[in-house]
Amino acid sequence: MILTTKKLTIIIGLPLVLAFITRFVFGVDNLSSLYAVMSVSFLLLVPFGVGALTIYLSDTSKVRSISYRVFMPWVPILAFLVLTLLFNIEGVACWIMILPVFLAAATCGGLAAGYFKLRRKDSEKIYISLLVLLPFVISPAEQFIGVIPGKYEAYTYIDIKAGKQKIWNNVTRVREIKAEQDKGWLTRTLGFPRPVRAELNYNGVGAYRKAIFEKGLVFHERVLSYEDNRRMVFSIKANPYEIPSTTMDKHVVIGGDYFDVLNGTYVLQQLNKDTFRLHLYSHFKLTTTFNFYASWWAGWIMKDIQNNILQVVKQRTEWR
Numbered sequence: 001m002i003l004t005t006k007k008l009t010i011i012i013g014l015p016l017v018l019a020f021i022t023r024f025v026f027g028v029d030n031l032s033s034l035y036a037v038m039s040v041s042f043l044l045l046v047p048f049g050v051g052a053l054t055i056y057l058s059d060t061s062k063v064r065s066i067s068y069r070v071f072m073p074w075v076p077i078l079a080f081l082v083l084t085l086l087f088n089i090e091g092v093a094c095w096i097m098i099l100p101v102f103l104a105a106a107t108c109g110g111l112a113a114g115y116f117k118l119r120r121k122d123s124e125k126i127y128i129s130l131l132v133l134l135p136f137v138i139s140p141a142e143q144f145i146g147v148i149p150g151k152y153e154a155y156t157y158i159d160i161k162a163g164k165q166k167i168w169n170n171v172t173r174v175r176e177i178k179a180e181q182d183k184g185w186l187t188r189t190l191g192f193p194r195p196v197r198a199e200l201n202y203n204g205v206g207a208y209r210k211a212i213f214e215k216g217l218v219f220h221e222r223v224l225s226y227e228d229n230r231r232m233v234f235s236i237k238a239n240p241y242e243i244p245s246t247t248m249d250k251h252v253v254i255g256g257d258y259f260d261v262l263n264g265t266y267v268l269q270q271l272n273k274d275t276f277r278l279h280l281y282s283h284f285k286l287t288t289t290f291n292f293y294a295s296w297w298a299g300w301i302m303k304d305i306q307n308n309i310l311q312v313v314k315q316r317t318e319w320r
Contacts, residue, residue, distance in 0.1 A: 023042075023084070023089065039290070048105045049135060050077060054106075055073065073110035147288055149286065159277050164276060171278065175197055177197065181312055197212050205225065207222075208223075209234055239255060261284045262282075278310060284298055
């Protein structure tokens with residue numbers, strides 16, 4: 001059976017309206033004690049409900065196909081993605097990170113709705129209504145429980161064949177990084193500002209270091225521990241009010257409500273007479289109800305930033 005334009009509009013349009021209504025309600029500041037976009041309820045249950053409604057509105061003949069139940073719920077999700085980007089409701093970085101979960105949850109919703117549609121027709125409307133309303137019911141309980149901040153570490157290293165002093169000079173102060181030297185593929189894909197340079201007023205405890213990125217992002221760093229040519233520990237502070245609103249999505253902005261970098265450490269270890277291993281690790285904090293998922297992305301982002309800086313140091317110091 002071929003879907004008519006009118007039927008297709010209903011199948012895609014109503015779930016899309018549901019997604020926008022839910023996004024609006026969950027984004028209202030005055031309702032933040034009950035509903036929040038950065039929540040498990042929004043991340044999992046909203047696309048689940050969209051997928052369920054999509055299959056509920058579909059003809060039974062179509063729903064009998066497992067591939068239809070799996071992939072048709074993706075259509076309103078992808079339409080929601082495009083429209084929220086066009087109207088600047090969400091940013092590209094947010095969508096790249098949540099899209100896999102949204103698609104998987106929408107498929108689960110489609111499979112659940114398909115089960116009720118094919119096997120329990122007498123109570124289908126009741127079950128589908130419950131699935132669609134789940135975010136609004138579960139979210140207040142989730143917000144009441146509250147977030148549990150988590151601290152995580154991102155560890156990276158690189159081996160460099162160069163003199164100790166030359167390496168260390170490029171660690172403490174990083175002269176301007178040209179665009180072609182930037183190898184941070186993940187952060188570039190997510191639209192994060194790329195690193196430009198790092199300045200240090202003097203070598204020693206208490207020194208002020210400023211890591212400057214494009215688009216107004218600055219990490220204010222204070223040296224907490226220092227051993228010349230061997231180890232430097234520094235606190236990191238990003239002030240979100242200094243970052244233009246167009247630079248980063250508010251849900252992933254560093255130093256914002258959900259993601260913050262706490263400190264970093266460089267350690268230079270000698271492996272043999274002409275090779276050193278430069279370690280760089282940082283600690284960051286997440287404040288969400290889905291740290292179990294957000295920590296993967298935050299860790300990948302931090303490692304991408306750190307590996308990018310390490311390869312620049314290697315490129316500038318290694319013997320040719």
